[in-house]
Amino acid sequence: MSGTIEAAKPGEMTGGQALVAQLIVEGAKDIFAIPGIQLDWAVDAIRQRSNELRLIVPRHEQATSYMADGYARTTGREAVCMVVPGPGMLNALSGIATAYACNAPVLFIVGQIPSDTIGAHHGMLHEIPDQSGVLKAMTKWHGIAKTPAEIPGLVHEAFVQLRSGTPRPVALEVPPDVLQSAGVVNLLPRAERVRQAPAADAIARAAEAFAKARHPVICAGGGAVASQATAEIQALAERLQAPVVMTEAGRGLIDDRHPLALIGLGGRAVLPHADVVLVAGSRFLDGTATPTDKRDGVTYIYLNTDPNHMGAPRAAGIVLEGDVQEGARALLAAIGAGEAPAATDRIAKVKQWCAQQIEAIRPQHDYVQALRGTMADDDILVSELTQVGYYSNIAFPVYGPHRFITPGYQGTLGYGFNTALGAAHGNPDRRTVSLNGDGGFSWGMQELATLARDQLNLSVVVFVDGKFGNVQRIQRRVFGAEFGTDVASPDFALLGQAYGLPTVVTDSPEGLAEALRNAKQRGGPALIAVKVGEMPSPWALIHPFVPSPVPVPPNPLGDPA
Known part of the structure; x- marks a missing residue:
């Protein structure tokens, strides 16, 4: 050099x-x-x-x-x-x-x-x-x-x-x-996308299983979103009248307003009664490496590009190794035309059961309503490891793919603001909202300079409670005391002023909604600090090993026998 x-x-x-x-x-x-x-x-x-x-x-x-x-x-x-x-x-x-x-x-x-x-x-x-x-x-x-x-x-x-x-x-x-x-350098032509179709004999066996199914369920994850398989999975669900249970990574694959769309919580109501389960682009394991569903007498169909996500400890099943979009398209062709008994009324009862539990978690519910009510259908929310973020992972309504982002199983505290900057750069005509806690936000606080310089179409929301709140909750439950959970946060009004950013400090869902509306109308960057207190735990909605506070509805799919 x-x-x-x-x-x-x-x-x-x-x-x-x-x-x-x-x-x-x-x-x-x-x-x-x-x-x-x-x-x-x-x-x-x-x-x-x-x-x-x-x-x-x-x-x-x-x-x-x-x-x-x-x-x-x-x-x-x-x-x-x-x-x-x-x-x-x-x-x-x-x-x-x-x-x-x-x-x-x-x-x-x-x-x-x-x-x-x-x-x-x-x-x-x-x-x-x-x-x-x-x-x-x-x-x-x-x-x-x-x-x-x-x-x-x-x-x-x-x-x-x-x-x-x-x-x-x-x-x-x-x-x-x-x-x-x-x-002397020779450039090469652009690489084209290559989609692997699952083997024809495996597709035939899966189609045969669906032909015999009385209560099929589709469980879709981030691989289905990455495959851009929305149209194919929705068409397959409608053909089979099968509810689509979307994991956190799969949120938005199907519009939450679709009558067959369910969040992960809804899976607790329908999966125990399913006789055929299509796992599309999902690892199908919880955070303890326990299969999401594993029962005798059930036909599991795994559609994934990664063979590691279709074997033990999951139940044995039909393996469709290939792209989710290609696999769903092949299944539709193999199943052929036909009308399954309508399931929307039964799935509506599951949606109501989910809503009853979701709406009981406050003030998180009120803050999520403020977020959703001020965002367009195709605006982007980047969640974080903070109390409203955990709740959003299950309860924020998502109306399409690529509109709701989490750190997945990596659980990377502090990833959110930086990730939202990338989302805003890639989608300048859509509003991006970055959801943060004051603990994780400090990981990337210096990137306010990037936000100010590039004048991104981005609202940065920071919930301020001066704590690593989830760590605090776990320490209290396990040890009866807390240690090392305090967070020293700046004066956010002065911080925003230092970077020349429009800044609002509020302490209510109504104040957040007003600040978000004004920021969206104005365009460009905004910093919104929301002062909050301790919040109730949302974990019963998120992790299946935490019991649901409301009894699961009895057999919403009917008797699969």
């Missing part, structure tokens, strides 16, 4: 130029990155083509990967982020872990130390032992470029991986000498 390597000659590209050129061929429009010396030649290549690839620079490497995750999961397109090696990579890995958990197609570009020093342990700037090994453990696919000529093929293969099988992050390392070196 001393500058002794000559710039590209006519017909040649530097490695940095080849990287940017192939990203543009693959359809990348934005890249979340923080410049650094190992990336200089890549950043300069972005500058040269900044009318085609926008560089978005946050204040911390952690935000690059979270923003890419939010961008990918709300647009349905691949996202790209880039950081320097060593500490830069390590800072960004929490966002990569979240993207992995949530089926987000993110290309993670990571700088390296000079090629001839990798593995030599010379103590180079930003060197860490076996950086490649760390990346391989955290991603679906990994590559490292050794020459500029290799870069287009590696970028292309990264997008092949992102557009086939289970969508998960992939990683590409590019050493600084490779970015700076020049050579």
Whole structure:
């Protein structure tokens, strides 16, 4: 990187130029990155083509990967982020872990130390032992470029991986000498999305099971959303008159207002009476690795791109290894035309049972009503690990896919604000609302600078109680005392003023609703702090091992015998 390597000659590209050129061929429009010396030649290549690839620079490497995750999961397109090696990579890995958990197609570009020093342990700037090994453990696919000529093929293969099988992050390392070196480079055509169809004999067995079913149920997860299988799953549900139980990751696959759509809580009422269960794009396990449903005499059909999500400890069943959209489409064709007995009246009773429990949890219910009542159907809510956020995961009405975002099983406290920034960058014509507690918000508070600079169409809501509230509740229940749960928060009015952001401090659902309405009407960024007290636990609604406060309705599907 001393500058002794000559710039590209006519017909040649530097490695940095080849990287940017192939990203543009693959359809990348934005890249979340923080410049650094190992990336200089890549950043300069972005500058040269900044009318085609926008560089978005946050204040911390952690935000690059979270923003890419939010961008990918709300647009349905691949996202790209880039950081320097060593500490830069390590800072960004929490966002990569979240993207992995949530089926987000993110290309993670990571700088390296000079090629001839990798593995030599010379103590180079930003060197860490076996950086490649760390990346391989955290991603679906990994590559490292050794020459500029290799870069287009590696970028292309990264997008092949992102557009086939289970969508998960992939990683590409590019050493600084490779970015700076020049050579003849051949770009490749854009990678197309490849969808694997399940085996025909397995589809036939599943269709036969549905033909005999009296009370089928569909359980849909984040894989169904990632597959963009809304139309196919809804059509299959309507053909079978089967309720669709959506996991937290599957929220929005089917509009919550659809008569067959159920939240996870509703699954407790219908799954015990189902005789055939289609598990579409879901791990079908709770947080203790216990199957969501496992009973003798039930036919389970697993539709997933990942074989690890269709075996033990789940009950044995019919395995449909393939894309959810393709699998649902094949099932529809195999089942053929016909009319099943209408189930909407019976499912309506389950919806009422869910609503009765949801509406009893206050003030969370009132705050969620304030959120939903001020948002358009296609606005985006990014939830967080905070009291209103936990409740929202089950109770916020979601009217379509890519509109409700959680950290999935990774449970990444503090991911929310950064992720919402990425969602807002990817969806400038839709309002994004970021839901935070004052504990987790401090993880990314510095990104208020990014929000102010980019004037994003984003409302940031921070519930302020001065506590890590869930930790406090668990400590009290288990130990009878609390320790280390206090949070020192800033004066949010002054904080917003320091960044030049329109800021409101309130203490009621009505005040929140008014602030959200005004922010949406005004457009651009807003910071809203809501002072709250201790809230009741919502866990009985969320986790099946916590008993429901209201008795489950008796056999809403009828007798499956």
